[in-house]
Amino acid sequence: MTARPNETAPPGAIDYVAVEDSPQFRNLKRSQRSFVFPLAVAFLVWYFVYVLLSSFATDFMSQRVSGDITVGLLFGLGQFVTTFVITMTYVWYANRKLDPQATAIREQLEQQEAGA
Structure with missing residues (x-):
């Protein structure tokens, strides 16, 4: 680890680099990422399947389900529903x-700032 020019914050100020390195903040980031990344990947796969089916499986996507409603239209509307x-x-x-963890971190920082 390289040395930082200001290893500690001045009195009364919060050392945000130390906060970022804290176990509570790392746990918050891990919790957020463990939810967001898999969901983002799943949505992108779903989106690209829709695009690829629209481009290369036109017979399938143009099958009528009921009246003028096609499989492609249902998949397209499904994109909005999924969002x-x-x-x-x-x-x-x-x-x-996430909010309870963030609130705990914020309250700890506010107490630290008020006590300094």
């Missing part, structure tokens, strides 16, 4: 798992 479901799921996860 909303992912958003709602992330908000739920953040409210239950």
Whole structure:
């Protein structure tokens, strides 16, 4: 590890580099990433499957399901539904798992700043 010019923060100030290196902050980042990255990969795979099917499986995508509604139209609308479901799921996860961790870190920093 290389030495930093200012290893400690001045009195009354918060050393944000030390906060970033703290176990609580690392756990918060790990929790967020362990949720976001797999979900992002899953959505991108779903999106590219839709694009590839639209390009190379036109017979399948143009099959009528009911009236003028085709498989391609349902898959396209499914993209919007998936986006909303992912958003709602992330908000739920953040409210239950991430926000309490972030609040604890923030309160600790506010106490540190007030006590200095």
